[in-house]
Amino acid sequence: MSVLFKTLAFSLGLTLLFTLVTYLLPQVKGEAPVEKEVDLGSLTMESFIALGEEIFHNKGTCTLCHQPAPLGRAPDIAGEDMVALANKHLADERYQGDAKNAEEYIRESLLHPGKYVVAGWGKKGSNDTESPMPMVDKPPIQLTPIEVDAVIAWLQAKDGGEVTVALPAAEAAAEVASAVAGDEGRKAPAPAATAEEALTKYACASCHAMDSRDTLVGPSLLDVGLRLSKAQLRQSIVDPNAVVAEGFPPAMPSDFASKMTVSELEMIVNYLAEKKG
Amino acid sequence: MKQTESIHPTGGGRFAVMLLSMLILLVFGLADVARAGTGMDSAQERIAPIGEVRLQGQPPVEVHVETAAIQEQEAEPRAAPRLSSADYPNIGVSSRAVVWVLAQMHLFFGALVLAVPLFVLLIELVGVYTRDDRYDDMAHEFMKISLTGFSITAIFGGSLALALFLLYPDLMAYLMHVFGSQWLVYAGLFFFESFFLYVYYYGWNALRYGNLKWVHLTLGLLLNASGLTIMVMANSWATFMMAPSGVDEAGVVVGNIWEVMKGPLWNPINLHRFIANIAFGGAVVGAYAAFKFLSAKDPVKRAHYDWMGYTSNFIAILSFLPLPFAGYWLMAEIYAYSQQMGITAMGGILAWLFIVQAVLIGTILLAGNFYLWSGMSRTDGSERYKGLIKIIAFVLVVCFLIWVTPHTLILSASEISLLGGSHHHILGPLGIMPAKNIAVNLMLIATFLSFQIYRRSDKVATVSWAPMGNALMIAVYLGAVVNIIFLGVYYGYFTNTVYKVGSSVAQVMTTLVVIVFGLVIDSLMFKKAKVLPSHWGRIPDRAQYALFALPIAFTWLMALMGYVRSSVKTHWHVYTVMKDNSPDNFIPAIGYAGNMITLVTVLFLLCVLFMFWVASLSGSKQPKPVVAAAGGEA
Secondary structure: OHHHHHHHHHHHHHHHHHHHHHHHOOOOOEOOOOOOOOOHHHOOHHHHHHHHHHHHHOOOOHHHOEOOOOOOOEOOOOOOOHHHHHHHHHOOOOOOOOOOOHHHHHHHHHHOHHHOOOOOOOOOOOOOOOOOOOOOOOOOOOOOHHHHHHHHHHHHHOOOOOOOOOOOOHHHHHHHHHHHHHHHOOOOOOOOOOHHHHHHHOOHHHOOOOOOOOOOOOOOOOOHHHHOOHHHHHHHHHOOOOOOOOOOOOOOOOOHHHHOOHHHHHHHHHHHHOOOO | OHHHHHHOOOHHHHHHHHHHHHHHHHHHHHHHHHHHHOOOOOHHHOOOOOOOOOOOOOOOOOOOOOOHHHHHHHHOOOOOOOOOHHHOOOOOOOHHHHHHHHHHHHHHHHHHHHHHHHHHHHHHHHHHHHOOHHHHHHHHHHHHHHHHHHHHHHHHHHHHHHHHHHHOHHHHHHHHHHHOOHHHHHHHHHHHHHHHHHHHHHOOOOOOOHHHHHHHHHHHHHHHHHHHHHHHHHHHHHHHHHOOOOEOOOOOEOOOHHHHHOOOOHHHHHHHHHHHHHHHHHHHHHHHHHHHHHHOOOHHHHHHHHHHHHHHHHHHHHHHOOHHHHHHHHHHHHHHHOHHHHHHHHOOHHHHHHHHHHHHHHHHHHHHHHHHHHHHHHEHHHHHHHHHHHHHHHHHHHHHHHHOOOOOOOOOHHHHHHHOOOOOOOHHHHOOHHHHHHHHHHHHHHHHHHHHHHHHOOEEOOOOOHHHHHHHHHHHHHHHHHHHHHHHHHHHHOOOHHHHHHHHHHHHHHHHHHHHHHHHHHHHHOOOOEEOOEOOOOOOOHHHHHHHHHHHHHHHHHHHHHHHHHHOOOOEEEOOOEEOOOOOOOEOOHHHHHHHHHHHHHHHHHHHHHHHHHHHHOOOOOOOOOOOOOOOOO
């Protein structure tokens, strides 16, 4: 019995010693991000910039990587003039992105970090062609457009630069709210039941005028049934770069083939084939 | 006599062969059932049952079924559900705490019962090759003490499953959907594991010699194969939740089950758990040996349990040595999958846990080394190496202190001004990973040196090149120490992070070179060595407490690292795919985690005591009561 008592006492004592060590350390909880309501009526540029700084340090989790050397695993953007740095990178011959100014560059590096990787900071073995940075509007960070704007505003303002992003308008807030609500009820996109639904789902009307001869990003589809056969229509959706309408940029998304269901494609093709002016 | 038994199978042997044959038939039968279920047989071979009966010439009765809704539901891909806190059942206590305790207990016992048959099989094999029955008896005893553990694992596993379905129904529904029929395969494997376990254990003496021994070893192999398959399948659920694969952004399954299982973290976790289980299992059975040693008065029994304790410690520490390298691989894959997740673990809120980890691993290494040094008193030849022990102890203590040095100190404003900043000018640089990498690698090398001198203490090399071999070994140790310190200091403090991480791989390789070189040179140098007498049982009682410290520290460490592994998902059930919106979706403070870990460690300790007690019952026999003679005194 004494052996049992001694060994149990030793084991429990050791266990409690380990527990004690945990109490000597800082007691910090890792809270999940909480929703923050912004009153657009009282939102000033100063408070918008402050919001950006808060997102940068908290929800954005930017400081996990963007720290001063030797701890940083990404450029120390808090410690550098981001506007000057953005202009410098835009002038770099390696730059192949679409941005034309500092705001666009910062936005692009947040939403599409792989477009340009700062030398020395690429994924290991990728020779700076792949970025380890996640897209901030995608999980797990999932910043909303307003939050992205706020971060850009702070990055521009922190070193005395001119803030070129606009304060969010009421309409934008409503759009964001609906986007967030949509995200909350996120499901895999359900297949469209009608051609109209499918056209809305794939936002065709944002680039093509459906009921007028206006030229938007792409050609009008008012009489597309006269110009293209069903096979050509199908090809222009599935493989839009095979034949690009003269005078238009090759801007049509090329991923519809992997996104559309067969029935959606056929509904759209049949619908467009009937559009004869 | 033994040979005769091997030629003429015993009754038990024939029975085992019959059982194996039946099992093979069963496997073929199951394959047949599966084939029939998938409609692979031709229609002509089937007997068509009578369906609807109607009069000749009459049209069939039309039955209208509302199928539109069903078809639509089937056509819609199933994404991960988006839950609100109201979707989680509230039972009045923290759901996470309930699942935490049950999952950890299941994992503890699961690790134990997967590990023990692994090294039991190896010990049995050693017994076959050395023709030393002691190995066979010890392997059998290890199986005996872990046998109850299988039932306890199943009890906690069943309770865990019920708790998960009750407390996290939507998450479980989603995981059931993602993994589909894999769950059935998982459940089916338990039948195989149970079959092999019982035949392996109860058939031990019936299949002990000659060819039947190979049948027995095959049963052991099959037991381990089914156990390991169960483990890797269960690992795939955990790694899917950390780094989902085979699903799209919304959680819709887009790949087959293999693509779902083979996520980027699956194999690193498989390897890490495989090695850790062996170390853990060795430590637990070592505690059993230590307890029996301390309780025994008979010198023969003390010698037996001393040897058993030594073997257990050998298994635990030797398998523990490569564990940090498996850990490196796992962390490297975590960083490659998501740098954010990696930094959350190593540099974010969870970073403080690694101070506790350092204390635990330091305890394990100090206890393991102390046991080895104490064990050297078994042989007179150990005097030659006693001087080295002081150096090893010094290295271990210094490295341990470096390892537990935190980088950031929690200070008041006055303390910060007194210190001249939040980082101490000497201790600050010791708080970052390069210093800790140097410390860990040097501790591992020092521990291997303890092993090496222990193994050498009862031998005297007789080969002519022994002095040269020793000089070479010393050169390898010195070269390795210099290389590890250089790599850590140069790349850790004078280059950027990318090189810093890369240099740790070279450090690990250096340590591995020392271990491999040491094993090779010793096996050659001491091939025909003069063996000095060993006195099993001649070890101080206090050394046995090191064998208790090992399983306690291992248990704590496993629970701690489980907490880290699960917490790196932050507020996600399935990272980036399914958010955790339960009231428990935060990472708890380290003190709370410490309480939970202590709770499960104490529970595990009690259950293990019960397991040992049950094992000891089989060796006890109540004396037959003396019946008073008839017509005795009234």
